[in-house]
Amino acid sequence: SDRYFWLSSELWRASLWGVIGSLLMIPVTYWNMAIVQGRGLGDQIVGCVIFLGLATYLAQFLLARVRVDRQGVHRRIFWFWSCWEWNDFSSGRLRQTVSASCYSDSERPWWCRRLNLGALEESDRLAIDRLILRIWVPHREAISDRIEFRMNWPDRRSLVIDSAGISVRSKHSQMVVPFTKIGQVTLWRLDSARADFRELCMDGPATELVLRQFVYQGRDLCNWTGASAESIAAMLIRLVPLDRLHDYTLTGPARTAGEFAARLSRELPKLRETQRVARWCAVAGWCAVACCFLFNPRDLWMGAVFAIQMLGFQAVSGMMVRDSRRRIADLERQRAEWMSGEN
Numbered sequence: 314s315d316r317y318f319w320l321s322s323e324l325w326r327a328s329l330w331g332v333i334g335s336l337l338m339i340p341v342t343y344w345n346m347a348i349v350q351g352r353g354l355g356d357q358i359v360g361c362v363i364f365l366g367l368a369t370y371l372a373q374f375l376l377a378r379v380r381v382d383r384q385g386v387h388r389r390i391f392w393f394w395s396c397w398e399w400n401d402f403s404s405g406r407l408r409q410t411v412s413a414s415c416y417s418d419s420e421r422p423w424w425c426r427r428l429n430l431g432a433l434e435e436s437d438r439l440a441i442d443r444l445i446l447r448i449w450v451p452h453r454e455a456i457s458d459r460i461e462f463r464m465n466w467p468d469r470r471s472l473v474i475d476s477a478g479i480s481v482r483s484k485h486s487q488m489v490v491p492f493t494k495i496g497q498v499t500l501w502r503l504d505s506a507r508a509d510f511r512e513l514c515m516d517g518p519a520t521e522l523v524l525r526q527f528v529y530q531g532r533d534l535c536n537w538t539g540a541s542a543e544s545i546a547a548m549l550i551r552l553v554p555l556d557r558l559h560d561y562t563l564t565g566p567a568r569t570a571g572e573f574a575a576r577l578s579r580e581l582p583k584l585r586e587t588q589r590v591a592r593w594c595a596v597a598g599w600c601a602v603a604c605c606f607l608f609n610p611r612d613l614w615m616g617a618v619f620a621i622q623m624l625g626f627q628a629v630s631g632m633m634v635r636d637s638r639r640r641i642a643d644l645e646r647q648r649a650e651w652m653s654g655e656n
Contacts, residue, residue, distance in 0.1 A: 314382075315380055315381070315382045316380065316381045316382070317377035317379070317380050318377060318378060318379040318380070318381070318433050318434075318437045318441070319376075319377055319378060319433070319434075320374055320378055320432050320433065321432060321433060321434045321435070321632070322434070323628045323629065323631060323632030323635075324374070324432055324628070324629070324632065325374070325375065326624075326625070326628040327625040327626070327628040327629050327632075328371050328372075328374035328375055328625070329375060329625075330621055330622065330624040330625035330628065331367075331368075331371040331622065331625045332368050332371045332372050332375065333621055334618055334619075334621040334622035334624075334625065335364045335365075335367040335368035335371065335622075336364070336365075336368050337617075337618045337621060338364040338618055339361045339364050339365060339368075341614050341615060341618055342357075342360040342361055342363075342364060343357055343360070343361055344614070345360075346360050373389065373391055373392065376389065377389065378432065378433065379430065379433060379437075379441065380394065381441060381444070384396060384398060384399070385397050385398035385399045385400075385401065386428060386441065386445070388425070388428050388429075390424065390425055395425040397416070397418075397428050399448060401418065402416070402445050402448050402449050402450070403448040403449065403450045404450065405450040405451070405452055405453065406418060406420065406452065407452065408452045409451070409507060409509070410427065410429075410533050411509075411511065411526045411527065411528050411533040411534075412429065412431050412528050412533075413431055413438075413503055413564070414429070414430040414431050414438050414441075414442050415427060415428065415429040415430065415431055416428045416445075430442065446506075451506075451508060453508075454541060454543055454544055454547075456544070456547050456548070456551075457544065457548075458475060458476065459473065459474070459475040460473070460474050460475075460539075460540040460544050460545060460548055461473045461474075461539055461540060462537045462538065462539030462540045462545065463537060463538050463539055464522065464536065464537050465536050465537060465538065468522070468536075469483070469484070470482065470483045470522070471483075472520075472522075474545070474548050474549070474552070476552065477489060477491070478490050478491040478492055478494075478495075479492070479495065479520050481520060490517065490520050492552055492553055492554060492557075493554065494517070495515065495516070495517045495520050495553070495557065496515065496516025496517035496520070496521070496557070497514075497515075497516045497557055497558075497559065498513070498514070498515050498516075498549055498553050498557055498558050498559070499513070499514040499515075499559040499561065499575070500512075500513055500546055500549070500550075500558075500559065500560045500561065501513070501514075501561050501562075501563055501579070502560070502561070502562050502563065503562070503563055503564055504562050504563075504564050504565055505562050505565070505568075508543040508546060508547065509526070509541070509542035509543045509546060510524070510526070510542050510545075510546050511525070511526055511527075511563060512524065512525050512526070513525075513542075513545065513546070513549075523536075524536060524537055524542070524545070526542055559571070559572075559575065561575055561576065562576075563576070563580070566647070567647060567651075570651055573647060573648070573651055576644070577644055577648065580640070580644060581641065581644060584637045584640055584641050584644075585637070585641070587633060587634075587637045588633075588634050588637045588638065591630045591631075591633040591634045591637070592630070592634060594626075594630055595626070595627055595630040595631075598623050598626055598627070598630075599623065599627075601619075601623075602616065602619055602620045602623050605619050605620075
């Protein structure tokens with residue numbers, strides 16, 4: 314039977330408050346343009362239609378976002394469904410993107426190339442992922458004997474990795490560092506089954522660099538151009554001496570004490586910073602709402618609508634704080650388990 318999955322509760326509430334706030338902005342916009350400013354009918358219609366369109370767009374997120382049935386996994390696009398058949402996941406054509414539980418198909422039209430499960434409830438996301446991974450065949454790239462990539466501005470170094478070592482070329486110099494002379498190489502993957510990495514750190518006097526993949530406004534970005542993350546990781550795993558290579562994961566139980574110690578020192582400061590920033594963003598937003606009532610007390614409607622829209626932002630901010638708190642608690646629990654195991 315078909316199963317439907319909705320957004321996580323925090324994102325669903327944020328969408329709901331966005332819809333309510335947008336609908337309330339329609340009479341406020343009409344009153345402001347027609348009565349206060351005396352604009353013409355055309356301006357009044359345009360102003361109201363903008364907020365009606367925003368409310369309509371946000372309303373789609375209140376509906377089920379994903380459907381799973383015998384045919385495959387269906388993703389909602391506005392009011393329609395895009396099907397990712399089960400055979401697609403076993404074809405070896407799809408790629409896993411930088412985000413967790415997100416799959417990409419370059420052969421699809423641009424508006425439906427991604428199946429992103431990351432906005433669902435955690436339990437729902439993991440349940441669908443388990444179904445996919447039962448038949449998942451990852452995309453494999455041909456492993457070359459030589460790969461080349463270039464760091465983005467302002468670094469702009471060009472690097473070539475082959476059996477002789479790592480060739481580093483900058484504007485003023487060029488040198489080749491054998492693998493026996495480089496420092497530590499640390500790979501951070503989302504999970505051990507993935508061929509790419511989220512972050513790669515390399516030490517050494519000439520080879521010190523950090524490669525990162527990240528998501529910005531829904532796009533996968535990285536701080537280099539050229540070879541793919543899969544190719545770079547495969548080449549380094551094949552050529553770097555084992556005593557200089559650390560292959561760590563960011564999710565799931567830590568496999569070794571060294572991996573957990575590295576994960577703790579990397580993740581704990583970031584999670585605490587996320588909590589701090591999310592809280593201060595919420596405080597700044599509510600201060601802006603208070604200023605609406607304080608400095609413009611005659612326009613209570615505008616302040617009230619702004620406050621309702623702020624509730625949507627508060628839901629997202631609260632989700633970030635709760636997620637960080639949950640992950641910190643999980644790290645603390647794992648630390649206690651490792652310490653008890655050592656004793």
